[in-house]
Structures are given as structure tokens and as C-alpha cells.
Amino acid sequence: MGDETASVSKGIFVFKPKKKPQHTILDELFSENRWYQTYISLWTRLNQDFEDLTESMFTSMTSDLLNFVKTSHQNDVTEIPTAALLTGINMPDHDAQFASLKRQVKEDVSPYVAFLSSQDCGNVKSLMEIMISQFIGLSDDREEYEDDLVKNTLKKSSLNMSLLESWYQQTENELLVVIIPDFESFNAKVLQSFILIISSHLGKLPFVFIFGIATCISTLHTSFPYHVTMKINVHVFKCEPSIVYLNQVLEGIFLDIFCPFHLGGKVLDLFTEIFLFYDFSVQNFVQNIKFAMMEHFSHGNAMALCLMEKTAIKNVLADFNHEDCENVRHLLSFRNFVESEPYEQRIKLITDDEYFKQAVYDKVVAIQRYIKRLHVFLRCLHALVYDLPGSPLGKNLRELYTLALTKSITQSAEYRESFQLLEFQSKDALQEKLRRIADILAQFVNKGSSKTKLRDFCVEIDRLVRILQNTDVEESEKDEISLEEGLGAMVDRKALKQALFSRSKQKSKTQDKYEKLKQEILAYLSGQFEEYLVHPSTLPFYEIFFFDDISIKNHIIGIHRAAIHNALNDPHRYLQCKCCAISNKRTVKALMPDICIAYKLHLEWGKMINLYDWLMGFLCIVDPQEEDDLSDKSKKVVDPHVQARFTQAVAELEYLGFIKSSKRKTDHVIRLTWEG
């Protein structure tokens, strides 16, 4: 006991935890491991990128909003200026967004910001108290806030508008900003009276509201009566749709040339499905990726090689000991690699660590090169196909990426269809596409570097663009000529006909020329794509960079009903005991827990279950000898121990919600769940 708690009377003392730099359990457990170091540095970087991107995405909207707030009280106002922020329903993403908004308002507009969340504001009284306490500079934190109350000798009940008014007269007449992030969750009645109160003080206190609305603006109208809506002057601000946000996050961070960790097609598909079908939340999406990363890296030190710099790979390999090498040898693709080598090398690969390290280095560098090309060519392909009618390959880069990592994209039907469609493209469209590709290549290709294949590709594209342009010029020249000819021969019908005929012929000639060129271009592009957009599994050690273990689905999407069913139907799965192991799902064993026996029996009944029949079934399994006695049809006495066990099992099933007692038939229970 320290001095702080020395007290005459007995009492409970509250100790607040002192804030330390946070070390998670993971840090303590794994900080020694090399794979964990790689993981944590990569994750920190990606997370930082994610936060930066999020901030920059909302800047334009936020700056509009801040401007509105700043200028809202320049003229005399009769209604409360209100910014309605349509945020979309992606709830988990909002917190960070509003926190940064609050910070920016504090920095740029006014130090007086109140942040009200629906949990704390169940009635008008608590709403006013919390708002006023935040304005007059008491802490946001609940516990500290109680402390401050004591320090300032302010009573909680004295926090009312008259206090706020007299406090405001002492300040520098800044705006009072109230942020309500979750408008829908608020009690509409409470908000109504809040708005009325504030509007009656608007002359003296310059209030501005910011409402976060998740659904649509009409919610604002349906939740308030006329005499309230006329008190607020609403300006609507809109965030980007969450799907745009997702695409930007994916393209800017995770499908980037600098990110060594790659999600496989199936896993990325799963994550996008969760996003589109369930929650629209980018925050959750990123957390899912984090989970996949942890799963990936925890395979072992082999994953420490998941890096994009050559020198770093060299350093990591230099530190590898025999066990680490073994870890790498356990990768599945190593087997194929070994088998493809001649006999002598095989032995060396398996036994000689130094030789093995050199081989790993070569292969990993090859993968790095592959990854760079993969991204560049995917982006080129995207530029080529994103706006095709019907978009067989999808409109977004992430769809292309998913396809390319699920199977060999150039062999797919969608790819063939896209190239067929490309053959119908007009010259302008094709030229535009080629120019886009040239732009993309210009971003990635280092002009100063020595000749690489990428550079050759870049040069070739530039050449093709130029040729295309030239055919353009030729054709337009001929066009003019033919037009003049046509005009000159206008006098005579026959001549005109001839002129038109020759003109169409000429045109078809240039057309032919263009067709030929187009064929050439497309064939060239397709050849390039076929060379570089191969499926990663063809490369040895690809597992280090690509994670495609769909079994994480069970961790990402929880299925509690199925889990309970499995536990009760097949207890061996969770208990891992010898006694409960069953080969057939329908088998019932006497050694199983009572509740499992009762559960398995109840699956055989229909909607109503007769308790006596159920008990008899239970008896048959628990105490099989009794069955022989039953054959003489005499009513037997049930062992009270067994009956008690049965009753308990039934009660447990009722507690779990599988059955409920029925009022209509007293000796029956109703079944509540159905399979399938």
C-alpha cells in the first residue's frame, strides 16, 4: 500500500493505469523471429500508407466543409447552419474520419468543438451536460472529466446554458461547433429539443452543427417536424462512395509494385465479396488483409524473404541458419523445382545450405522481377480492356488482378473475348488506349537504365503509336482529295457516281491498311501479355510472396450455428478424445456427453418431440441392457440417475435455443432449428 491509499477508513481506491508505449502480446512473443520483424515493418508501412491515403481522399470534401463552417456566421443567421455529411453506411470507417475532422476543425476553425455520440446522449440533460463540459474545456475522457469537475468545483448539474453563455462572454467569440457522427442512432426527440434549445440561443452563441448521416438526406426530414426543420439550414456534403474508396486503397497500396505481399485470387475474391455483399467497410477489409498477412508470415522464417529489395534479400539469406533453410525447403514449390533439376544439383540443393541459398537468391530475384512485370502488364491490360462493351475482364484493376492470380489469364475465355472485341475498336479509341499504355510504361520504366525487356516493350509501344498517327494523317489527306474530286464532278450524275465509288475504294484501302496495323498491334500486345502474365505458381518459391490459403475463410466469416451443430453432432472434433470418434455422422455412442446424445436423438424427430419417447431413446443408448427387458413389454422403472442426466441435457438444449416447451401439449417440446 502506497501513501496515496493511506486512509483511516476502509475504502476502494481507483488506480488509473499509467499510459505506457503499448507492447502487444505479439511483440513480446515473436520479436526475436526474423519473419515477425519483416511482417511488422511491412505492416507498419502499409498501415501508414493507408492512413495517408484515407486522409488525402477526404481532403477535398473536408476543405469544403471547413470553409462552410468558417463562413457560416459571417452574415446574420436566423437558422442554425448545419452541415449534413452523407457518409455512406460503412459504419466502422466513420470513427477515424470524424476523429480527423474534429482535429481539423480544432486546428483551423475554432477550439470549441463538442463531439457527441449517441451512447452518451440518451436524454436532453446528459446531452447538454456533455456538450457544455466539452466546450468549457473539460476533458473528453469520462473518468478524467469527473476529476476535472472536482477540480473546478463545478457541479455536473450546474452545466447548463446560462453557464455556457456567461463562459462564452469571457472567450474570444469563436464558433461553437457540435459534431454528431451518428445521426440515425440518436433519439429523434432528444435531437429535436436540442435543436430548439440551441436555436433559441443562436443570437448570443454562434453554433454550427455537423451531422454525419449514413443513409440519405431524407432521413433528416422524416425525423423532424416542420417547426424543427425550419430552425436548421442544411448544407449537404457527400463522401466518395465506399467502392471508390476501396478501389483506391487496393490500387494505391496493396496492388502496388512496392508491396511484396500478394493476396491470391481466391482470398482477394473472398475479401471483396465480404466487402460488397456484407459490410461496405474498407476498415474491415484492411483488417482482413492484416489477418491474411499474419497467417502468411507465421509460416516461418522463409517468409522473411518477402521483400522487394535485392540487397535486403542478400542480408536475410546471409543470416539464415540450417533450420531456416529447412523451412524454405518445406515449401511445396521447392519439390517441383528439385525434380526439374539434374541429379547432382538435386543432392546439392537438399544437403548443401550455401548452394541452396544461392539458388534461392536467384529464384527470389526472378520472382521480384516477375512481380514488377505482372503489375506493369496488368495495368497495361487494364488500360486496354476496362471500357470494352460488357467488360468481360471487369472494369477495375482488382478484378483483373484476381483473375490473373486465379488462373492463367491469357488462356481464359474472357481474355479471348476481350481481344475479339478489341478488333472492332476504331482507330481513335485504339490510339487513345495505346497512349494510355505508353503513359503507364513511362511511369514505371527507368529511362536511364540499361536495356531491359520492359524498356523494349516501351520503345515498341511508342513506335506503334507513331505509326498509328501517321496512318491517320495519310487517310485524312486522301479524304480531302476525294472530297474535292466529288465536288468537282458534281455536274454529271455518272461522274459523281464514279467519284463516290472510287472514294469508297480508296477509303477501304486505308481501312485495310489500318486493319492490318491493328492486327499487328494486337498480336504484338497479346504476345507480350502471354509472356509475362503467367500464373505465379509456375515459379519456384512463389509461396513466399503469394498467399492463397482459402481455409482462412472460417476465421474471417464466423458461422456460430454450424459450429454449435458440429460440436454437438460430432464432439470428437473439439474434444479430440478417443472415446467419441465416429465414422458415420449418424452414429450415437454411449460414451458421448449427455447433451450430444440428446441432441443427436432430437434430430430424428419432426416439429414436436414427445419427451417420454425421447427419454426412452436416451435410455436405449446410455443403458443398453434395459432394452432386453423392454422386449417383454412390461413397464420398467427408469433409473433416477439416468432420468436426471436426461433432464439436465434437455434443459441445456433449451438454454441453447434448440427446443422450447409447448403449452398446447404438455408432454411435448417444440423443435426450433432445422438442418440445411
Add this chain to the structure above:
Amino acid sequence: MDALSKSFPGREPQIAQLLAYFRAAPYPPAVYIRGGPSSGKCAIVSGLLGALRIRHALVDLVECYSSKVLFELVLNQLSGHRVDPAVGAPFAACDHLMDFVGQLGRIEDVDGSVVVLRHAEELRKLEANVLAGFLGLRQLTRVRVSVVLLSEVAFEKYYHKLNLSEPLKVHFPQYSMEQLLHILQLDFPHAEQLSAVQVDREFHRSYLSVFLPVFYRACRDLSELRHMSRKHFAQYCQPVLDQQLRAQDSLALWKRIAPIFNAATSVLYLRVSSKHPGQGLELPFYSKYLLIAAYLASYNSSTDDKRLFMKFHGKKRKTRHDIERKNKPSAHLNTQIGPKAFTLDRLLAIFYSILEDKVGFNNHLLIQVSSLVQLQLLSLASDECSLDERKYKCNVNFETIQTIARMVGFNVRKFLTDFSHM
């Protein structure tokens, strides 16, 4: 006093009546003033008391979420007490009516002061003795204070089991169109500021005589009318500013502004300016289906579920049903009556039957249901504390559900008993 009458045209009799009450002491113990929103009650009373130099406290009851706040506000104002923000103490802490009565007598020179309470109908929400206490304040305190209650409802709505002493009553009737026109003309200085061209009173008057008949049909609220007239005046002046029309050409000006007025009557009382019109509701795919399922569960009776959602249902049942339905008048249609509550099980059963691709039952789906509740698209119809047998209602109307259904390519009408029989 003339100035007061001048700034409130059409209120001369009421002002005279109030003047009779408050011209000289002793003032009446309680006065009850009734009138619609923005009919000048508060402005006239505070103007009058100010002009007569009568000490008064003006408290809006909307602000008083507890009687404590009300008592302390009245005492603070009457005593001229200023709240020190560092201490926060009121003139005196009053937890209930007796404290208030006691403290009121302690204020110096409190004789002859007046307590004005706006939105007095809110008094009924406070403790039962507060209203009676204020009406009989003089007897309780033995100090000559008067109480003026301002309200929008008739005094008869206050009767309850307590015997209330009847106050004097003053009624502020609704303004007539002529009176409104007169009052809105007082807004001329503001209009002069607004318009970029030089306007005279006659021009403003002709604008109002065009403006008022359109809006008078939909709205009698003076402050709303004033807001609207200010909002549209600049638009009215625009053709003059562009020198397309002359200021005297009122008929042509009316032709220009009439469609704008008609559009504006539908957004009365709503002050929304948006750069992004037509913003629809964005929902994840399964949420859309859950919402559709909720709508179907709310607007179909559960006895029809089998027939609607199962492939092989008895035919006999259907024909009998058919006849019943045909006789049903349209007022009894399910979609016209309003949502009925349904259980979570039923929601999920319908959800799985209308969803074409089969998805496992998982926790993400359950979370969707609660987030729909949080978004107020569904509402919880059962007790919030009980966890099993939860019941919900669908809060979405038919138009919205149709647009959502169209987005996922689903025909709602086919699955609504109201439509599938007609």
C-alpha cells in the same frame, strides 16, 4: 406604445388589452396568452414589459429539461445574478418548488416583477405541482409577482386533477392575408439590401401581392413566409436586373416567377441546399435482400408465406384465398395499413427463399440485421432487453423498396399478396 402598435400591425386590440393589465400596479397574478406560431406573442409581451420598465424574467420552457433548470433560470434573471463560469453556481440551488418559493421572496425588490414562460405547454411534462405552483405563485410566495404564460394550445388542454386557479386569457388570432401583406411590407429595408437594382416600396408591394396568394394556401406561419419572400425576391428582380423587363411590368414578372413559386411550395420549412441531388441509398448486396425480405415480412401476413415462397403449395387453398382477396376493399390492403412486426426467424426464412445464390448462415448476416436497425431502416418492435424472439418492423416505404429491388433485379410485386391477386 404607438411604436409598439406600429411594428405589430393587426395586434392593436391585444396590445391594448395587455396594456390595461400592466399599465399600473397591481398586475394580475397570471395571464395566459394563446396564439399560433410566430403570431407575435413573445415579441409583444417582452416589448411591452420593456417599454413599461417592468422587471421580468423570460424563460423558454423548451430549454428546461428539468424543473431545477426552470427555477434557477427564473431566479437568475429576476435577481440579475451572473453565473461565474469558474464556479457555475446559480443564484440559489432549487431542487423543488418549495425551494423556489422560498428563494423568490429573498430577492430584493421582487415586488411587481413578472415571470414570462414561453412554450408553457411544456409545463405539463414537468412535475404535477409546477404548473399549479406557477399559477398560484402569488398566494404561495406572498410576494406580488405575476406570471405570463405563452402557449400555442388552448388552456382547456391543461386541466387535470389539480384545481388550477384560472388565469386571465388573451388570444392572438391568426393573421389575415391583408394583415400579413401589411407586415411583410415592413420587411422592405431588408429587401432593398437584397436586390442589386434600385427598388421602391411599390415594386416590393407588387411582389408581395404576387407572392402571398401562392404561399398563403400552404403556410400561415409568418416567419416562414418572410423567409420565403426574402429568398425569392432576388429571383423576382432578376429580369429587371438583366434589363429584359421593366420594373412596372408586373404581369410579365409574375409569369416568370410563378413556376418557381410552385416548386418552392413543396419545400416549405425545409432548408436544404445540396450540390448532389438525387442521392440514393447505398447498401451492401445482402443488406438489400434483407431489407426486401423485411418488407415482405412486414406487409404480408404470415399465413400466406407458404403460398408465396414455396414451390409446391396446395392449389385448393389458393382459390379460396383468391375470392377473399377480391372482395377486399383497397383501404384494407396490407401495404396501406402499415408495417406489422415479424420475428427474426421469419425474416431469415424469407431471405433464404428469395435469395437465388445460396449463402451459408453466418455472423456477418446477423450483424447486417442489427446495422439495419441502427440505420433506422428496421425498427425493433419487441422489448430491447429480451434477447430471444426478437421482433422487427420494416420502416421503408414501397417506392424505396421498389428502387432497391430494381437494383438487384427482383420483382417485389410478385411476392406481395396485395398485388399478386389483382
